[in-house]
Amino acid sequence: MSSNDTSVSRRSVLKAAGGAAASASVAGYVDTGSADATRQQGGGSVTYARGNDSGTLDPQNTTSGEDVKVTNQLYDTLIEFKPNQTSLREGLATQYSMDGTTVNLTLREGVTFHNGEEFTAEDFVATYRRFTDPDYQYYPGDSYVSAYGPFTLGNWVESVSTGGGSAAMQDQTTTDGGQGTATAEGGQGTATAQGGGGGQGSYTLTIELKETYAPFLRNLAMFASSVLSRTAIRRHVQDDNFSLSTNPVGTGAFRFENWDTGNQRIRLSRNPDYWGEGPYVDEVVFTAIGSNNTRAQTLISGGADIIDGIGAQSSQIVRNASAAELVETQGINIGYLAMNMATFEPFRDRRVRRAISYAVNTEAIVNTIFQGIATQASQPIPEKVLGYNENIDPYPHDPEKAKQLLDEAGYGNGFEFELATFQNPRTYNPSPIQAAQTVKSNLSEVGITVNINQMPFNPFLTYTEQGKHDACFLGWMTDNADPDNFYYALLHPQVSEDKLTQGQDWVSWDTEGFNTLDVAAWANREFMKLTEQAQSTLQRSKRAELYKQAGQIAHDEAPWVFIDHAKELRGVANRVQDFQIAPISGPLLNRVKLQQ
Structure with missing residues (x-):
């Protein structure tokens, strides 16, 4: 989840990687006083524009970063x-x-x-x-x-x-x-x-x-x-007229006011009893604008205060504007194309998966479509995450190598499959339709026909979580800056080995306890053991080595086409003060102030 805003500064930060790191004990101690009673109270309304509306406001009901942008203000x-x-x-x-x-x-x-x-x-x-x-x-x-x-x-x-x-x-x-x-x-x-x-x-x-x-x-x-x-939890089950997905009850800096689903607008008001810092504005409005360029123009014209989901062209629009600035940082994310081994038989052959990785020109996607706002990926984690393997290079664009592997696997005449994709921009894939068209063109050169199935983000997540796709674009913005949040969350089936079929490295979607975030349905025993061992290892250097080995296996077995690690970009109106891109758990709108 996907989670939210992401960047990094973390070789030193991850001394506490996984909350324990070099020692078996980690503690935090603070003054137990309440929120600063003398804090300055500001005012005004901040409009945050993004590419897609939320699907739910219950943090236990979502894997979507769009939902989390709102729930992080409430909980x-x-x-x-x-x-x-x-x-x-x-x-x-x-x-x-x-x-x-x-x-x-x-x-x-x-x-x-x-x-x-x-x-x-x-x-x-x-x-x-x-x-x-x-x-x-x-x-x-x-x-x-x-x-x-x-x-x-x-x-x-x-x-x-x-x-x-x-x-x-x-x-x-x-x-x-x-x-x-x-x-x-x-x-x-x-x-x-x-x-x-x-x-x-x-x-x-x-x-x-x-x-x-x-x-x-x-x-x-x-x-x-x-x-x-606890009271709201009970009401969610007992009261037919109440649901936490549409009536969130938290302790956060902002309180829920209303959700105009027709116009894709969520309105939050300042929580006057908030225990922490701020908030300094009276109101936050989340609104959805599907087009990157339209969203950028809305920012410049004063219709929005902060925007995200920015692509290469829209970033230039913001950069050249006098009414706003482009704020950027390197994100902790991964964008990828996952191949569903459980539902599409050709993907069960490693040679086919590797052939697709050689055939897809990820360098062109990053440099031509994303135009420098991302770097090529070679493994599931970005460079500054603990355990990144610097000895792994991205798959080169090599159609002849791809054809050779397809011949060896018995698919020299090619095949046809569906590529499911979201329509709206995501940090890790700001131009999903163009990227899908590039994949379609690349694979046609090696005899593979791709049918693009595009849909809005929330139905798309449901579709992929149910395993209905042959292949799909997806991505991940870290929840906690730990490598486990990539490796275990996205590529481990999270079922015991006795539930896996002997001799196969994939698992059925109806297996009890199966992790539906593993949209490739990949179940490689060696990879699973390495990630499990890393979870129980507190020494940072040993954890790093285990993840380097896991990264090599993921690269070689290719359950994904590793596409990119993207920068985090935000457009911010000049009247907004104290906004910074949060590496995790953003946006931190309780800290934002408006020029009066």
Whole structure:
């Protein structure tokens, strides 16, 4: 998820890579005071224009960066990324530490949700169970929760317990006001609430992991770990007129006002009770404008304050404007073409996949279509991520080599397949239709017919998550700046080896527990073992070496055509102050001010 705004400065930052890094214990300590009461209050309305509308405003219901741009304004996480950096800091937790498999957190007191209810540890228990536990009475269903549930929390957590408060509150429909412990067990782990009598919740959390998992603290800072209101979670299931996908209830800097789906506009208002920095504007409006150039012209004419999804031509429009500036940084992302081995038999042959990688001219896509706002990719992670293998080069454009491999695989006469693509620009693919047409032309030169199937982004995500594609364009903007967020999230099927068929390196989409973000349905045993070993390795240099080996396998086995790593570009109106591109978890609109 795809996640959101991305850039990097991180060889040093990833000393805490995966929340543990060189030691088995990582901690953060801060003043537990509330938000600065003397902070300056600004005003005005900021319009943020992007290429596509949201599909949902529930962070547990999405893998889309478009959705996350909005939910990041509405929700908070226990741990956060420092503004415009990739290192960690306190969020809803004022202290946090990980020692081996035990994570301890002290929570911030006096924080309220947008519905006026106080945030406590029990809200996180409900959030965790709703996302990972099918036996939980408020679990919204397998088809509703996103693939983030397992790889963010569910696969790793053994139990979550609360304590230190003055009340015991089960995460069920009743409240236990007596002494003792209330425990709720589900399919993914155990959630426990502890305390004495009274009417308040607790402010400490202990999370026990099933095994050592280096990136866990970073996972707690991801958008998918956003803390939901326990009351809202119950309403989502019990009240037919209420859904968190259209009625978000968080603790964030902005509150939800309305969503005009017809005009693709989402309106948020300033949360006057926000515990953190800002916000300094009264209102944020997200609007969708499909054309890159139209979006740029809207910025220049004053119809928008910040725009993203900028391509090569539109970036020049902004760069040459006097009313706005182009802000850019190198992103932590990957754009790729995935080949679905489960549904399209020719892709099961490595020679075919490699042939397509040789046939597609990724250098031309990057230099001619993307025009310098991206660099060629050779592996699943960009250069500055821990474990990048500098000895791997991108596949060269070599149609003759491609034809040779197709002949060897028995497909010398070619074949025909569908390439599914989104229509609207994405950071990692700002011109998807032009890029698809280039792939179609390249592959026709080696006898392969490509049928382009283009669709709006939200239906496209549903289509690919259900495995209906033969091949598809996709990409990823990091959620936590850890290599695990690429390798495990996108290329590991996340099923146990006993569920894999002997002698094949792909897995069926109907396999129980299959990771639908692995849109190639790839299941390479050696790659899986390396990424699993890296998850439990705390020493940074050893982790890096394991990921270098995994990158080599991914390159050689070619489940994807590795296309590009793109710059992050934003157009910003002159009247906007203090906007910076966030490496992760942006846009940070609570920090933005307007010239009065």
